[in-house]
Structure formats: structure tokens, C-alpha cells
Amino acid sequence: MSDSKLTAAILIVSDTASQNASTDRCGPALKEVFESDERGSFAVSEVKIVPDSTEAIQHFIKHNTDHADPVNLIITSGGTGFAVKDSTPEAVSPLIHKHATGLVHAMLSASLAITPFAMMARPIAGVRNSTLIITLPGSPKGAKENLEAILRQLPHACQQAAGADSRELHVGGVTQLEQDAGLRRFMTVKGMSVYNCEIYGHVHGSHKAPVPHTKSESHPQSNDPNAGPSRRYRSSPYPMLSVDEALQLIQEHTPSSKAVMRLVDEALVGSVLADDVKAVESVPAFRASIVDGYAIKLPSSGKSVKGIYPVAMISHAQAGDIASLEEGSIARITTGAPLPPGADAVVMVEDTVLKSNTTDGQEEKDVEILTDEIVRGENIREVGSDVQAGETIMKKGEGITAIGGELGLLASVGVRQVLVYHKPVVGVLSTGDEIVPHDRLGDLRLGEVRDTNRPTLLTAIQGSGFKAMDLGIASDKPGALEEALRTAFTHVDVLITTGGVSMGELDLLKPTIERALGGTIHFGRVNMKPGKPTTFASLVLKNPTSGARITKLIFSLPGNPASATVCYHLFVFPSLHTASGISPPGLPKVTVILESAVRCDKGRPEYHRVAVTAKRDGILYANSTGMQRSSRIGSFKSANALLCLPAGKGMLSKGDKVDALLMGQIVGYIDA
Numbered sequence: 001m002s003d004s005k006l007t008a009a010i011l012i013v014s015d016t017a018s019q020n021a022s023t024d025r026c027g028p029a030l031k032e033v034f035e036s037d038e039r040g041s042f043a044v045s046e047v048k049i050v051p052d053s054t055e056a057i058q059h060f061i062k063h064n065t066d067h068a069d070p071v072n073l074i075i076t077s078g079g080t081g082f083a084v085k086d087s088t089p090e091a092v093s094p095l096i097h098k099h100a101t102g103l104v105h106a107m108l109s110a111s112l113a114i115t116p117f118a119m120m121a122r123p124i125a126g127v128r129n130s131t132l133i134i135t136l137p138g139s140p141k142g143a144k145e146n147l148e149a150i151l152r153q154l155p156h157a158c159q160q161a162a163g164a165d166s167r168e169l170h171v172g173g174v175t176q177l178e179q180d181a182g183l184r185r186f187m188t189v190k191g192m193s194v195y196n197c198e199i200y201g202h203v204h205g206s207h208k209a210p211v212p213h214t215k216s217e218s219h220p221q222s223n224d225p226n227a228g229p230s231r232r233y234r235s236s237p238y239p240m241l242s243v244d245e246a247l248q249l250i251q252e253h254t255p256s257s258k259a260v261m262r263l264v265d266e267a268l269v270g271s272v273l274a275d276d277v278k279a280v281e282s283v284p285a286f287r288a289s290i291v292d293g294y295a296i297k298l299p300s301s302g303k304s305v306k307g308i309y310p311v312a313m314i315s316h317a318q319a320g321d322i323a324s325l326e327e328g329s330i331a332r333i334t335t336g337a338p339l340p341p342g343a344d345a346v347v348m349v350e351d352t353v354l355k356s357n358t359t360d361g362q363e364e365k366d367v368e369i370l371t372d373e374i375v376r377g378e379n380i381r382e383v384g385s386d387v388q389a390g391e392t393i394m395k396k397g398e399g400i401t402a403i404g405g406e407l408g409l410l411a412s413v414g415v416r417q418v419l420v421y422h423k424p425v426v427g428v429l430s431t432g433d434e435i436v437p438h439d440r441l442g443d444l445r446l447g448e449v450r451d452t453n454r455p456t457l458l459t460a461i462q463g464s465g466f467k468a469m470d471l472g473i474a475s476d477k478p479g480a481l482e483e484a485l486r487t488a489f490t491h492v493d494v495l496i497t498t499g500g501v502s503m504g505e506l507d508l509l510k511p512t513i514e515r516a517l518g519g520t521i522h523f524g525r526v527n528m529k530p531g532k533p534t535t536f537a538s539l540v541l542k543n544p545t546s547g548a549r550i551t552k553l554i555f556s557l558p559g560n561p562a563s564a565t566v567c568y569h570l571f572v573f574p575s576l577h578t579a580s581g582i583s584p585p586g587l588p589k590v591t592v593i594l595e596s597a598v599r600c601d602k603g604r605p606e607y608h609r610v611a612v613t614a615k616r617d618g619i620l621y622a623n624s625t626g627m628q629r630s631s632r633i634g635s636f637k638s639a640n641a642l643l644c645l646p647a648g649k650g651m652l653s654k655g656d657k658v659d660a661l662l663m664g665q666i667v668g669y670i671d672a
């Protein structure tokens, strides 16, 4: 062909844009794709907007194709969906002389890799006379992505359609064509070419979809939900990790804690300080008596003098001004009350005798002091003798416990707010069309299952001091799940889903995280019992207002209630700890003595639910809670610990010492 550029006409099909052209964002976006193409193969001859009208669309196409100097390419955008007015494919299809299903396929597979909504697209591509016509979706993003997916093949296709001599076109051989199209064949295996495809790469700096840099074996991906059950994996593509490896990845990907200012009140329990705290005030804030007695002003000798003294005033433990105490008189004072200015010491009431009453007989008039051994400062708590203002009373990293002491300390020194680590908000979402709310009235229909996981996990999260959010039940439809996840992340930092992580064909969770949301799955299988299909993923979202990038975590736990609960305590809990600055994270490990024999699993380490009690001897004993099947949440009744059983050890006997992870408090003790 000549040096002159190929011509492209763009047709925007939209009722809205045809009424107000300035609402159209597609035309400029598509024009930009052609203009920024480094090879500059196409010049845009026209951008036209028409309403969703068959006649208008057909008129535009014929006008550009049915004459001696046709355009090489017509791109339409819009009207390809399922809505009543969507009729672009119906308008274009009868005009096509040769259908180009390969281009349609290329666009669809590129879009499906981005969103399952691509299933709803009905693109058409083909040649009329000597012009190639392609219909793109109506969203600027979708249209642009589709066009970019095929752009590199278009010059060659258009040249052929325009009647170029195909022998002349193929003069450089297939290799030349591939190079023109941005494909580089880097190896040939048994007659098949393996391409390094740059279509999705970084082309001349403009940002395209990411290129994977690892081989697929080292970077497994979930099932493609559009592929159908016959093409699903028959074994999990994710490598089996040990529990320790899984915990390590969780720690690596849990975002570091962020600091927030919080009021000092009961809601602070469970928080960890993000900064040292200094006392605002001294304690006590005034000189206070530590006994009931009489404040005195010592003579220059520095010791009390026995004798009878008039009671000049009274100081109770209450706020207000007090007059100064003169030497030779005394002030009655109660425990904790402020000393009058001028007083040096307090004489205990036990070391005095009442000598006379006031005339009305209601008050003490004179009191005799019986000791001459009281020295300066005796029976007085000096200002700041407990805590000095400005002194560091708590350190960064220390927690506010439910015991109460830390909150009391903060309260006592006038600290009204502190910097603590933000505690993550945890959402709980059940998935599966078979799941019904646990409190739904009426009998279950065949196949229905009451939602046990959601109430169980919400309870566990709140019980461990974190804010839980009930996100309900999401259906097994791809769009519904994606929608539920997107909504969830506007509210929560961490999302727990249950169900949908096994190998079933309806298990859409992993594909939705990876393909629809662009998340990363860090692991999808753990060598443990129960909980093997536990999945952990993270994704980075942009805060729409601040633009800041926020990491959100997803724990996809198995649908079986006992498995989900074990995995919450084992995997989610430590992540919540780390996110809120609690260290060391996770359940405390103790050694317990078995009350009865337990069998270990041959292949996998097992987390066996037990009730741990402390006996009189102070030693911890563990009693199994019975049948451990992963669907049986009853194995959690009365359980306060998970016994860590090694794989393949056969039976462990009564009296053996085993590690256990404590989930709850050890309640009371049973007589040995």
C-alpha cells in the first residue's frame, strides 16, 4: 500500500449524546486511541453521533462504504447491549458482506479477562465492500479496551479488505506480519508457534492492562467462570502451603496499622497506643492528707509541740478555697482532703483528745495534741507524688485492657484523648444460593441450608473486640458476587466470606477477586484439617475522595461451619491483631495434658476442638468436644482451645502433653 494513512470513521450511537454532543466521552476516547497509536496507521476522517436508530446507523455506514473512495475502517460505539433500544448489531449485520468472527472473539476474550459483564456484549465485525466495520460497546472504557485489543491487527485487515495484493502483503512472510502486529514468535514447539504477545504490554508508554511476568505454573489463576464446568480445574491450581507459611503471608500482606485520635472512654478497650502518653496533670494535684486528723503548722523547731490548740477551720475532701492556717491553731481534716496553705503536717485523730465544744455543743472548739514527734510532711501526699505532670505514663505499643487499669491510669492524669491504632472493621458475607437466613420461618426446602457461619463469625469478631458488619448473603451469580464485594469494601477493611472456595463449578469467589476486582490471591490451599481450601487475598483500592491507595483484605473461609470458625481464629484473628497494633498477634499457645486419647490425621495437621480446664494442681487439661467433622459446629460448643495435632502420629494417649491454642478464657477448675 501507499504511504498514505488508512482512514477510520467513528460513529457514536447514543440517544443522549445525539441530543447533547458535549455529554459524549466515547468519541474523544476512541479518537485518542488512533491518534496515540505509535505506528499512526489510521487518520480519523469523521466522528459522528446518531441516536439509537437503525436507519441512521445504516445511512452512515453506506455513506462511508458504498462509493469509489470508501473509508478503510468504521468503528461504532453503543447500542450493543440487551436494552430494548439497543439495535446496533441488528442494523450493522445485514450490511456485512464477510463476517470477521475472529475479531469478535479477540474483543470478547480481552473484555472477559477484565469483567464478566463482557458476556452481555454482542459485538459484530466484518467487511462491506472494501471497508472493515466493527461495533464496540457504549462505555468509553469498554470501547477503548476492545479497540486496543485488536488495534494492531487492523492495518493488515483493512489493507486486505481494501484489495491489496495479498502476495505483496505477505512479502515479509508471516514473521513480518507478526512483527507489524506487535507479535514476536519466540519459540516453536512441535509446529505450534508460541507468541510473546505485546498487545497487553506497555506500548509507547500508554498504560495498558498488566503483563504477567511469571509462568502460569508459578502463578496460578482461578477458574474462568465463563469456561463452564467441563473446562474447570479438576484439582486446585494453588500450591498447598503449611499453616506457618500461610500465617507468614498474612502477616506480610496485612497493612500496617494507622493511627487515629480517640476519646478516653470504655470504647478504647482493646486498642493499642500509637504514641507515648504523658500525664497532663500531677496526681495528686494538691497536697492531701492521708489520714483523718488535724493539720498543723510546725514551729521553727520542725517538730510538733504537745498542747491544746483551737480548731480554726475544717477541710473536707471537696473543692473550694481554704484560708491559710496560722501557727498556734489547727484545722480538722479528712482523708484525701487538701491541706490548708501554711500547714506542714497532719496529726492523726488517734493522737489527740477533744478538750471543749462550741457553746452550741455542735462543733469541736479546742483539741489537745498528745505527741511531739510529728515532723514536716508527715501524713501528707505531696503534689505529684504518684505521678508528675509531663511524666510518661504509658508507652507506644501498650494496650488498653478490659482489666481496667490502663483506662484508670489515663483517666487519673487528665488525659482526655489518645492516639491509638485504628481497629479494622470486619465484614462477614455468606455466599451461595442454597444459604437461607438462620432465622427464616418455616421448614427448609430440599438443599437449603441455614446460614450458620454469619452469626457465628459476627459473634467471634465482636467477642475478640473488633467491629463486625453483617453483609448478608450473596448469590452465586458472578455479577451479584462482584457487586456484593464492591459494596462491602466501601464499609469494611477486612472481608470474611464463607462458602465458594472449594472446587465446585459454582465457586466464583476466586475468579471474582482475581478477574473482576483485580485482587491478588496469596494462597488458596493450606495443609490443615479442617480448612484446606482457605483462601487469602488482598486488593488495592483508591479512596474516591482522597485518592489514597488502601489495601483491603479478603479471607475466604470454607463453607463448613466448624472449618470457618477454626480458620477465623487461626488466620483472621492474627491479622486483625497486626492491623490494630497488637503484638504478638494471634492466639496464645499453651501446653495441655490430654484427658482422653485422640487420633491424628494421616496426612494433615489437625486443629481439634477441646475444652481446657485448670485443675487444682494448676495444670491445664484438655477434653475433646467430640466428633470433629468439619460441618459439625457442635464441636465448638464449650470449646475454648484448638489442640494442635501433628499429622500422621497415629493415636495420642491420655496423659500426653500437646500444644493448644487458647481461643477463650479458662473457666474455673475441676477438682482433680
Ligand SMILES: *[C@@H]1O[C@H](CO)[C@@H](O)[C@H](O)[C@H]1NC(C)=O
Pocket: 020, 021, 022, 023
Ligand atoms: C450538555 O451537556 C453538558 C455536559 O454534561 C452540560 O454541561 C450542558 O448543560 C448540556 N447542555 C444542555 C443543553 O443540556
Ligand SMILES: *[C@@H]1O[C@H](CO)[C@@H](O)[C@H](O)[C@H]1NC(C)=O
Pocket: 065, 066, 067, 068, 128, 129
Ligand atoms: C457496495 O455494496 C453494495 C451492496 O452489496 C452494492 O450495491 C454496491 O454496488 C457496492 N459499492 C461499491 C462501490 O462496491
Ligand SMILES: *[C@@H]1O[C@H](CO)[C@@H](O)[C@H](O)[C@H]1NC(C)=O
Pocket: 354, 355, 356, 357, 361, 362
Ligand atoms: C462535746 O459534745 C459531745 C456531744 O455533743 C459530748 O459527748 C462531749 O462530752 C462534749 N465534750 C466536751 C469536752 O465538752
Ligand SMILES: *[C@@H]1O[C@H](CO)[C@@H](O)[C@H](O)[C@H]1NC(C)=O
Pocket: 595, 623, 624, 625, 670
Ligand atoms: C470429658 O468429656 C466427657 C465426654 O464429653 C465427659 O464425660 C467428661 O466428664 C469430661 N471430663 C472433664 C474432665 O471435663
